[in-house]
Amino acid sequence: MKITPFNSFICNKYEQLSKGLFTTNDSRINALHDKAVKCFSENGLSEEKIDSIQQFAINKIAETAYTIQLTPAPYRPIEEYFRCKIQNIDTHMFAFLNGWYIHKSAPLTIFPNGVIVGSLMEAIKQYPDLVFPYLAKENISSNDIFLALNEALFIDGLFVYIPDNLQVSKPMQLVSIIDSKENLFVQQRNLIIVGENSSFSFVQCDDSLQFGNTFLNNVTEIFLHKNTRFNYYKMENKDANSILINQVFVQQRENSHFFSNITTFNAGHVVNVLKVKLLESFATAKLYGLYLVDKKQYVENQIFVDHIAPDCHSYQLYKGIADDEATANFNGHIVVRPNAQRTEAFQINRNITLTDNAKIMTKPFLEIYADDVKCSHGATTGQLDDEALYYLRSRGICERNAKMLLMFAFAIEIADSVEVESLKARQYEMIQKRLSGELSLCDQCVLHCSHEKLLEFDIDNIFS
Amino acid sequence: MLTIKNLHVSIKGKEILKGIDLQVNRGEVHAIMGPNGTGKSTLAAVIGGKESYEVTAGSITYKGKNLFDLSIEDRAREGVFIGFQYPVEIPGVSITNFMRTALDEIRQYRGLEPLTPVEFLKLMEEKKKMVELTTKLTDRSVNEGFSGGEKKRNEIFQMALLDPELAILDETDSGLDIDALRIVANGINQIKNENNAIVVITHYQRLLDYIIPDVVHVLFDGKIVKSGPKELAYELEEKGYDWIKNE
Ligand SMILES: Nc1ncnc2c1ncn2[C@@H]1O[C@H](COP(=O)(O)OP(=O)(O)O)[C@@H](O)[C@H]1O
Numbered sequence: 001m002k003i004t005p006f007n008s009f010i011c012n013k014y015e016q017l018s019k020g021l022f023t024t025n026d027s028r029i030n031a032l033h034d035k036a037v038k039c040f041s042e043n044g045l046s047e048e049k050i051d052s053i054q055q056f057a058i059n060k061i062a063e064t065a066y067t068i069q070l071t072p073a074p075y076r077p078i079e080e081y082f083r084c085k086i087q088n089i090d091t092h093m094f095a096f097l098n099g100w101y102i103h104k105s106a107p108l109t110i111f112p113n114g115v116i117v118g119s120l121m122e123a124i125k126q127y128p129d130l131v132f133p134y135l136a137k138e139n140i141s142s143n144d145i146f147l148a149l150n151e152a153l154f155i156d157g158l159f160v161y162i163p164d165n166l167q168v169s170k171p172m173q174l175v176s177i178i179d180s181k182e183n184l185f186v187q188q189r190n191l192i193i194v195g196e197n198s199s200f201s202f203v204q205c206d207d208s209l210q211f212g213n214t215f216l217n218n219v220t221e222i223f224l225h226k227n228t229r230f231n232y233y234k235m236e237n238k239d240a241n242s243i244l245i246n247q248v249f250v251q252q253r254e255n256s257h258f259f260s261n262i263t264t265f266n267a268g269h270v271v272n273v274l275k276v277k278l279l280e281s282f283a284t285a286k287l288y289g290l291y292l293v294d295k296k297q298y299v300e301n302q303i304f305v306d307h308i309a310p311d312c313h314s315y316q317l318y319k320g321i322a323d324d325e326a327t328a329n330f331n332g333h334i335v336v337r338p339n340a341q342r343t344e345a346f347q348i349n350r351n352i353t354l355t356d357n358a359k360i361m362t363k364p365f366l367e368i369y370a371d372d373v374k375c376s377h378g379a380t381t382g383q384l385d386d387e388a389l390y391y392l393r394s395r396g397i398c399e400r401n402a403k404m405l406l407m408f409a410f411a412i413e414i415a416d417s418v419e420v421e422s423l424k425a426r427q428y429e430m431i432q433k434r435l436s437g438e439l440s441l442c443d444q445c446v447l448h449c450s451h452e453k454l455l456e457f458d459i460d461n462i463f464s
Numbered sequence: 465m466l467t468i469k470n471l472h473v474s475i476k477g478k479e480i481l482k483g484i485d486l487q488v489n490r491g492e493v494h495a496i497m498g499p500n501g502t503g504k505s506t507l508a509a510v511i512g513g514k515e516s517y518e519v520t521a522g523s524i525t526y527k528g529k530n531l532f533d534l535s536i537e538d539r540a541r542e543g544v545f546i547g548f549q550y551p552v553e554i555p556g557v558s559i560t561n562f563m564r565t566a567l568d569e570i571r572q573y574r575g576l577e578p579l580t581p582v583e584f585l586k587l588m589e590e591k592k593k594m595v596e597l598t599t600k601l602t603d604r605s606v607n608e609g610f611s612g613g614e615k616k617r618n619e620i621f622q623m624a625l626l627d628p629e630l631a632i633l634d635e636t637d638s639g640l641d642i643d644a645l646r647i648v649a650n651g652i653n654q655i656k657n658e659n660n661a662i663v664v665i666t667h668y669q670r671l672l673d674y675i676i677p678d679v680v681h682v683l684f685d686g687k688i689v690k691s692g693p694k695e696l697a698y699e700l701e702e703k704g705y706d707w708i709k710n711e
Pocket residue numbers: 475476480498499500501502503504505506507
């Protein structure tokens with residue numbers, strides 16, 4: 001056993017939080033925290049298994065005085081300091097500020113149609129029987145340091161429950177805002193449960209208002225029951241000093257349809273982990289991703305699709321552009337278990353590097369234990385097509401714009417997967433802005449756009 | 465308008481053009497004919513400004529300017545248009561977006577206001593009719609999945625829209641059936657006027673039944689070995705290129 005500065009940091013924070021600052025006294029939650037923290041206090045980290053991003057995070061923690069905000073800031077209407085400039089995307093918005101759920105008086109809202117949304121900790125108090133069958137179903141180990149870290153230290157997160165037989169037409173949006181001069185350390189834990197025959201779209205954004213060194217390590221667990229449809233949109237626009245680790249675990253029952261679109265417009269250090277388990281037949285998962293990185297940014301996408309049941313389909317299309325000295329890492333793993341006959345699993349990863357110093361790493365990995373399957377994977381990394389550039393320029397288009405047109409054409413294939421039309425249009429615009437260098441990090445919102453419009457919403461009164 | 469003197473061009477150390485002299489004036493139509501691999505496309509590429517071609521000797525003057533001083537895009541903005549033998553496919557870039565960007569930049573270079581979307585669409589419609597392009601074609605990605613004939617028509621459509629002063633059309637006729645050939649030739653004839661010049665590079669004389677050249681040049685092994693009136697094209701067709709070789 002080796003207690004590293006990283007381990008002692010976790011253990012210290014844990015002690016600090018245990019002194020009454022975890023907001024629930026539920027023994028099951030305490031057991032969860034306890035079990036996870038043991039990964040750091042007892043087992044240590046097996047150093048040979050630490051990958052580069054883990055090492056980066058460990059170093060960062062050793063050199064940065066991270067703090068946890070121990071109490072929520074007093075309530076202020078969010079619109080006083082946060083302007084969401086999304087236009088035409090009509091969403092129900094929920095927000096976290098520095099890891100704390102923002103609300104006026106009701107930490108949990110139960111709507112007439114049965115939807116429950118709000119603080120996970122409050123949900124544990126009010127509806128433990130609803131939460132515990134789903135919470136923390138992933139096995140943690142000391143190798144999954146970020147999952148263990150989240151489980152050891154999470155204070156709260158968003159809880160969403162969609163009852164059976166409900167088509168929620170308005171997308172729900174979760175905005176996690178960081179607004180602090182401190183170097184914040186935030187572990188957010190979200191749980192989404194979609195009941196049988198229900199459908200629902202969810203947009204998750206990570207924003208910074210001030211650019212201290214922040215370390216966000218979010219875990220979202222999603223449970224899709226029979227015949228559900230769930231669309232998950234994630235947008236990331238982070239500054240150079242921030243670390244964002246976003247882990248999403250999805251469990252799918254029979255004939256459930258999961259769609260995801262994860263777009264990284266800017267990254268400090270961003271790691272997206274997406275693990276999908278196809279537990280019952282005829283479930284489908286369509287996973288799309290786009291990453292646009294430049295300067296010294298780092299983005300990593302780790303995907304794991306587990307075909308457990310027969311007759312399930314999965315499809316992955318991830319694309320990325322790396323400029324300057326940026327690094328993008330794609331790690332796609334598909335497992336087809338012995339029982340998963342008639343599986344169809346496809347994976348494509350396409351990359352463009354704009355300079356010799358930009359780095360793309362792509363590791364597709366197919367593991368197949370069933371015989372009647374259709375599977376394929378493909379990865380490409382290349383430059384912009386010189387012939388196409390010449391063609392565009394020969395019509396009078398300058399080199400910069402010719403490159404933009406080609407990059408835009410490359411990137412929008414991912415935006416085209418978006419079903420919510422208004423969101424698709426916004427993604428188009430944002431990709432265009434990002435590629436032309438207009439989407440800067442000092443924009444207040446990840447969805448910043450030219451038309452200013454204050455989105456009105458009242459935190460406690462969203463569905464009424 | 466275009467004066468080429470003693471042009472020598474190499475690709476990867478191999479000399480392709482071995483001393484070309486050519487004078488093209490406003491209002492003229494020139495035809496350059498010659499067997500495969502003699503350097504016709506190379507000549508077009510050098511005029512277009514394509515990289516990786518090494519000019520080892522000679523000069524090209526266009527409208528009194530040294531053409532080699534102009535970037536690829538500035539050549540286009542100065543009115544040079546290359547109709548490509550093999551137009552590339554560009555998935556994801558719509559023809560509309562492509563042409564809009566091109567026209568905006570050309571107009572800006574010339575100190576003109578950009579067209580409004582309505583004006584632009586009107587212009588597109590007009591030019592589409594010229595080459596009998598269907599509506600659908602313009603909504604599609606540039607050349608993606610186009611047949612050979614559609615690609616060539618798309619080149620002439622672009623030419624019509626950009627209205628160049630000097631157009632070099634590289635085998636715009638090859639791969640076209642007789643109807644498509646007529647449409648393409650018709651389009652070119654409508655664009656042609658006394659202020660612009662067109663150089664058609666072709667393999668066969670059949671395009672020249674529609675577009676009457678003022679001068680026909682025969683390019684062979686990197687040199688213009690013969691120039692003459694339009695009748696030269698018929699003679700070539702009759703006697704074949706061996707006739708040139710043997711002379
Ligand atoms: N990119 C290239 N690299 C090497 N050789 C080339 C290249 N392009 C053309 N060539 C050679 O140059 C010669 C002339 O080609 P080209 O100009 O295309 O002829 P044409 O258009 O008259 O058929 C041919 O021998 C061809 O093989």
